[in-house]
Amino acid sequence: MKRGIIIWALIILGVIFIGYAATKVRFTGNQILSIEKINSVYSVKIENSMYVPNELNIKVGETVEWKNLDSLRHTVTSNDAPLNSAVINPGENYSFTFEKEGEYDYYCMLHQYMRGKIIVK
Numbered sequence: 001m002k003r004g005i006i007i008w009a010l011i012i013l014g015v016i017f018i019g020y021a022a023t024k025v026r027f028t029g030n031q032i033l034s035i036e037k038i039n040s041v042y043s044v045k046i047e048n049s050m051y052v053p054n055e056l057n058i059k060v061g062e063t064v065e066w067k068n069l070d071s072l073r074h075t076v077t078s079n080d081a082p083l084n085s086a087v088i089n090p091g092e093n094y095s096f097t098f099e100k101e102g103e104y105d106y107y108c109m110l111h112q113y114m115r116g117k118i119i120v121k
């Protein structure tokens with residue numbers, strides 16, 4: 001009779017332990033997913049005096065990196081929004097992390113026909 005109780009106690013402890021281990025694994029999985037999300041970086045290429053793509057949808061907290069692959073100097077500038085790169089020389093980058101929702105129109109100060117938009121939701 002006593003042996004029976006001990007065996008049942010061991011089985012119950014085993015089940016609790018497996019449940020705990022499964023929770024741990026699931027938690028670690030979520031952590032990895034959220035780290036990937038935090039590190040999302042989108043690329044906008046600058047080539048032939050164009051932003052490619054010229055419109056991009058991202059989420060709050062994500063980063064956009066503009067890469068100047070052109071032979072000319074360019075900027076990433078917005079009038080009422082926080083984009084304000086210095087002159088980006090050929091081969092250089094500019095990046096910005098968007099912390100607020102909104103539609104961010106931007107242009108190049110050196111070639112004002114160059115237009116782009118980042119939509120943050």
Ligand SMILES: [Cu+2]
Nearest residue numbers: 074108110111
């Ligand atoms: Cu330009």
